[in-house]
Amino acid sequence: MVAADQVEQQILHGTQRGQKDYPFDDGHDPSRPAAFWFQESEEGQILFVVFYSQACRWSQCLGCNLPAKTSKKHVGFRSLMAQVDRVLGDPAVTQRAASLRKVIVSNNGSVLDQQTFSSTALIYLIARLNERFPRLGVVSLETRVEYVDDAELEFLARALAEADTPTQLELAIGFEAFDERIRNEVFLKGLKLEQFEDLCRRLAFYGFRLKCYFMQKPVPDMTDEGAVQDIHRAIDYLSERAQRHRLRINLHLNPTYVAYGTRLEAAFVQGRYWPPDLRDVARAALRAEGKSIRVFLGLSDEGLACAGGSFLRPGEAGLVARLEAFNRTQDFNLLREVAGA
Numbered sequence: 001m002v003a004a005d006q007v008e009q010q011i012l013h014g015t016q017r018g019q020k021d022y023p024f025d026d027g028h029d030p031s032r033p034a035a036f037w038f039q040e041s042e043e044g045q046i047l048f049v050v051f052y053s054q055a056c057r058w059s060q061c062l063g064c065n066l067p068a069k070t071s072k073k074h075v076g077f078r079s080l081m082a083q084v085d086r087v088l089g090d091p092a093v094t095q096r097a098a099s100l101r102k103v104i105v106s107n108n109g110s111v112l113d114q115q116t117f118s119s120t121a122l123i124y125l126i127a128r129l130n131e132r133f134p135r136l137g138v139v140s141l142e143t144r145v146e147y148v149d150d151a152e153l154e155f156l157a158r159a160l161a162e163a164d165t166p167t168q169l170e171l172a173i174g175f176e177a178f179d180e181r182i183r184n185e186v187f188l189k190g191l192k193l194e195q196f197e198d199l200c201r202r203l204a205f206y207g208f209r210l211k212c213y214f215m216q217k218p219v220p221d222m223t224d225e226g227a228v229q230d231i232h233r234a235i236d237y238l239s240e241r242a243q244r245h246r247l248r249i250n251l252h253l254n255p256t257y258v259a260y261g262t263r264l265e266a267a268f269v270q271g272r273y274w275p276p277d278l279r280d281v282a283r284a285a286l287r288a289e290g291k292s293i294r295v296f297l298g299l300s301d302e303g304l305a306c307a308g309g310s311f312l313r314p315g316e317a318g319l320v321a322r323l324e325a326f327n328r329t330q331d332f333n334l335l336r337e338v339a340g341a
């Protein structure tokens with residue numbers, strides 16, 4: 001284990017390198033999660049939980065202010081366990097306990113980084129999920145690739161298999177942009193294709209699933225058309241990987257919002273950046289029709305956009321409703337309707 005103050009230094013270094021100027025949420029009650037909400041997908045109802053923990057140790061990515069909802073100080077396992085109890089005891093969750101099919105576990109960073117998310121709390125969470133959600137089919141863990149440890153995955157999968165219904169393990173990783181230069185030199189993601197391909201092989205070996213987060217138009221000076229093309233290339237690539245490894249892959253496509261306190265906000269203020277149009281998001285996702293992957297559209301800015309910086313524009317509720325319906329049905333006609341609207 002790295003000392004807690006060293007972890008804090010890593011967080012501050014990443015924040016500085018990414019030229020971020022948001023404050024951390026150090027005053028948050030550590031017995032409360034950062035947030036949780038529900039989503040509808042073709043697999044059924046999803047509980048998405050963001051635990052309040054120490055921030056992402058990488059913290060550099062250009063348009064990301066997710067660490068602003070976390071702490072730069074260590075949050076111990078007792079607090080994280082109290083957060084688990086609080087979420088699972090919430091009436092909105094208990095009402096849905098019999099029908100929930102999937103839980104996505106996030107800490108706005110990496111839940112497999114034991115420095116920032118305690119292993120004790122993770123094991124406790126799995127035990128409580130097994131106990132409380134009889135129809136749970138998938139548990140998805142958000143993480144950077146470098147924290148994926150085979151022994152830990154095997155252990156977690158074994159624990160999940162003890163639930164009333166077989167529950168699969170999914171890893172959810174941020175890919176953000178397909179273009180290697182944009183991803184690593186501009187966005188500062190720090191993810192090489194070889195690392196990703198190695199992860200695909202390992203997940204396929206264990207029969208686990210993979211979710212990849214992409215952002216449409218993640219950096220300034222990218223054209224709307226260039227952003228659509230980047231997602232098309234990502235879909236083609238992931239579909240080929242899914243076939244090659246017989247791996248179940250879900251591409252989670254987030255239209256980029258202008259996250260406050262980031263270089264994207266500075267570009268937005270200078271008129272060098274504007275968020276993508278939902279019609280272009282539909283056009284990008286249409287590429288997945290007939291391919292070997294699933295697509296889910298992230299349609300929330302999680303309250304992290306700066307003023308005027310959301311992709312959700314007034315008068316577009318109808319488009320959002322159709323895209324949400326696509327998430328529930330994977331009916332590509334809905335995307336065609338939005339793309340042509």
Ligand code: SF4
Pocket residue numbers: 056057058059060061064065066067108109144174189
């Ligand atoms: S995108 Fe993920 S890895 Fe990058 S800084 Fe944000 S939370 Fe960390």
